[in-house]
Amino acid sequence: MSAADCERWENHLLDLAYGEVEPRDEADVRGHLGGCDHCRAALARLERGRSLARDLPHEEPPGEVVSAVLRAARDKAHEFAATRHAERPDGSPPAPPLPPPVPVAGPWRWLVALATSPQFAMVSLLVLTVGVGLWWFPAVTGGPTAAPPLLAEPGGPDERPEALAPAEPLRFDVDPRTGRVEARAEAGSAERTGRPVEPARRTPPPEPPAVGGTSPEEPVLAEPPGDPPAEDEALAPRAPEDVVAAAGDEVAPPEMDGAALLPAALLEQARALARAGRQREAAARYEAWIERHPAVAEAPRAMLELADTYRRLGQLDRARSWLDRAAEHRSVEREARRERVRLDTIEAAPARADRTSATFE
Amino acid sequence: MKPGWDGTSDEELLRRFSEGDARAFEELVRRHQRPLHNFVLRSVRDPERAAELTQETLLRVVQRSGEFLGASKVTTWMYTIARNLCIDHGRRMLVRRHRSLDAPLKAEGDGSTLLDGVAADTPAADRRAMGQLLRERLVAAVDELPDEQREVFLLRELEHLPFRDIAEIVGVPENTVKSRMRYALERLQRALADFEDFAKELPG
Numbered sequence: 001m002s003a004a005d006c007e008r009w010e011n012h013l014l015d016l017a018y019g020e021v022e023p024r025d026e027a028d029v030r031g032h033l034g035g036c037d038h039c040r041a042a043l044a045r046l047e048r049g050r051s052l053a054r055d056l057p058h059e060e061p062p063g064e065v066v067s068a069v070l071r072a073a074r075d076k077a078h079e080f081a082a083t084r085h086a087e088r089p090d091g092s093p094p095a096p097p098l099p100p101p102v103p104v105a106g107p108w109r110w111l112v113a114l115a116t117s118p119q120f121a122m123v124s125l126l127v128l129t130v131g132v133g134l135w136w137f138p139a140v141t142g143g144p145t146a147a148p149p150l151l152a153e154p155g156g157p158d159e160r161p162e163a164l165a166p167a168e169p170l171r172f173d174v175d176p177r178t179g180r181v182e183a184r185a186e187a188g189s190a191e192r193t194g195r196p197v198e199p200a201r202r203t204p205p206p207e208p209p210a211v212g213g214t215s216p217e218e219p220v221l222a223e224p225p226g227d228p229p230a231e232d233e234a235l236a237p238r239a240p241e242d243v244v245a246a247a248g249d250e251v252a253p254p255e256m257d258g259a260a261l262l263p264a265a266l267l268e269q270a271r272a273l274a275r276a277g278r279q280r281e282a283a284a285r286y287e288a289w290i291e292r293h294p295a296v297a298e299a300p301r302a303m304l305e306l307a308d309t310y311r312r313l314g315q316l317d318r319a320r321s322w323l324d325r326a327a328e329h330r331s332v333e334r335e336a337r338r339e340r341v342r343l344d345t346i347e348a349a350p351a352r353a354d355r356t357s358a359t360f361e
Numbered sequence: 362m363k364p365g366w367d368g369t370s371d372e373e374l375l376r377r378f379s380e381g382d383a384r385a386f387e388e389l390v391r392r393h394q395r396p397l398h399n400f401v402l403r404s405v406r407d408p409e410r411a412a413e414l415t416q417e418t419l420l421r422v423v424q425r426s427g428e429f430l431g432a433s434k435v436t437t438w439m440y441t442i443a444r445n446l447c448i449d450h451g452r453r454m455l456v457r458r459h460r461s462l463d464a465p466l467k468a469e470g471d472g473s474t475l476l477d478g479v480a481a482d483t484p485a486a487d488r489r490a491m492g493q494l495l496r497e498r499l500v501a502a503v504d505e506l507p508d509e510q511r512e513v514f515l516l517r518e519l520e521h522l523p524f525r526d527i528a529e530i531v532g533v534p535e536n537t538v539k540s541r542m543r544y545a546l547e548r549l550q551r552a553l554a555d556f557e558d559f560a561k562e563l564p565g
Contacts (some may be wrong), residue, residue: 005424011539017546044548049546052553053518056503058494061398066390069419073378073386081381118372118431123495268430275433275441277532301428342449348525 006032006039013039017046129265237361263293267302274309283309300329311343319343371435379426384424393436395479396519397443403503403515404447411553418443433529440530444512451508456525495556502552510545513538 015021018330021029031038114120270285286306290299305327310319320343327336366374366388397418421442422435429438435499486490502512509531516527524542528535 003554010543011536014539014543014546045550046543046546049550052549052556053546055492055496055519056399056499058395058399058519059402061394061415063418065398065412065419066394068416069390069423070383070387072420072423073390074383076376076420076426077381077383077386081428084381118433121431125533255473268432272432275529342453 006036007040009036010042013043013046014105016043017050018291129262133262185188228318228348264298265288267293267298270302271305274305277312278307283313300326300332303329304332304339307336307339307343316343367427372431375426375429375435379429380438386423389422389435393439393520394419400440400515401443401447403500403519404444404512405450406504410450414443414446417446417469434526435500436520437526437529440516440520440522444530495553498553498556499549502549505552506545506548507555510548513541517542525532 009032012021012025015025016301033043133189266285267289270282270289273279273282273285283306286302286309290302290306293299303322307319307322307326310316310322320340323336323340323343326332327340329336366385369388371389371392374385374389378389390554394415398411398415401414401418402408404415407409417488418439422439429435503514506514512531513527514532516522517524522530524538528538
């Protein structure tokens with residue numbers, strides 16, 4: 001049997017060497033091995049290589065490294081606990097940490113594992129997002145009962161997903177005392193019968209000017225004059241007059257339950273693309289997201305991630321520009337400045353960067 | 362192993378940490394500090410820098426643990442961070458240190474070289490010294506692997522990650538990961554053929 005005939009078996013040989021061959025394939029693989037000297041020799045080499053690999057010496061990390069990490073972890077744990085404490089409406093102290101879980105034995109173990117798995121949580125989040133969308137959007141727009149696609153791909157920087165399109169501006173009011181959204185009884189009913197009114201485009205909150213954004217390849221975003229919004233502004237409860245002013249916002253009132261889910265899901269899409277190595281698509285998503293949600297608390301973090309995405313694409317000018325924008329936000333300022341320094345160092349070694357980039361990406 | 366956490370997944374540990382339980386993170390560190398450090402060490406081949414990068418990786422996990430949504434495994438996330446840091450480090454290196462047959466075996470340089478080791482392959486060679494020589498030669502052979510083969514080899518052999526998870530970390534299809542692993546094992550086998558019989562007799 002020629003080596004070419006054996007190509008399809010090569011990865012199965014590796015699985016066999018690691019004892020991970022699929023049960024359904026095992027008989028076929030062993031059957032082939034029985035009549036193929038070439039594959040038997042290849043399997044023997046893999047097993048010998050694996051046997052040698054077990055002698056690779058393992059070294060312990062320095063004690064001070066572990067101590068520093070555990071110290072930071074304890075500080076962070078206190079921070080988490082304090083945050084949870086602050087979130088409790090009655091201000092009661094947080095419950096002590098739960099003891100380690102007792103593994104569930106018996107036939108229900110699989111059910112517990114399923115219910116506590118991250119995949120289950122993601123599916124639940126998705127179902128919740130779709131559910132909120134189905135409930136909320138028809139109620140606001142008065143349109144057909146079918147919900148728009150919630151996680152539609154943005155086609156470009158100027159095209160917003162249907163789900164993010166603003167409701168017709170006069171179809172609901174916000175009660176300034178409670179911040180609740182009330183459907184307006186009559187106003188706008190004439191428009192509802194005809195062609196949808198083009199919603200007033202939201203003026204994006206002012207962004208700090210991008211430093212070094214002189215290249216034609218720099219991201220072009222609307223940057224109206226004015227002071228940049230304070231980082232904490234997005235998190236602070238709005239005064240009643242702010243609520244009224246926000247009534248025409250593209251993503252209607254943040255006080256509405258579930259309104260924050262969609263931006264979070266869209267940001268997570270950008271992150272998933274980046275994790276999957278689809279950096280160009282990720283960059284486009286991040287840019288569109290930041291443009292639409294500049295005041296969301298995650299925006300500075302998204303800027304950092306966008307900069308990292310551009311760094312991976314080798315577009316260092318853009319990466320630098322977004323790092324500079326991120327550095328305007330207190331929450332990520334230090335990290336942004338540190339990354340900026342690292343980026344400058346990377347640029348100082350272009351030959352190595354090209355080589356490594358070609359190898360790894 | 363510290364009692365109490367057996368059977369608790371890494372993801373559950375991180376969730377508990379994000380609820381304020383520092384002990385859960387200690388367990389996470391206990392589980393992964395050694396393979397993680399060795400992955401970084403074999404990737405950057407500089408003990409001092411490896412310590413810094415191991416620390417930076419774990420600190421990033423601490424700082425960003427609240428953002429972990431569970432879309433992937435903790436190990437996948439952690440090693441992606443470590444790998445990115447190693448790549449950044451590599452990019453900053455103007456000259457990459459290549460270990461050659463004539464290069465000193467240890468950073469502190471005791472003068473012996475791999476060639477000396479091969480030449481000293483005599484029946485009278487001390488068993489312990491031979492074991493040490495094998496390990497040094499193995500480290501050198503791993504260093505010599507191409508980057509894309511070495512990282513796959515290390516993730517598999519140090520952390521015992523499934524090939525599917527490794528594919529997610531390095532961003533290539535699973536079959537590509539398996540091909541790289543095969544090439545890595547075959548290269549190691551060829552590079553260390555002289556030691557095979559001896560390695561079989563070494564205590565595990």
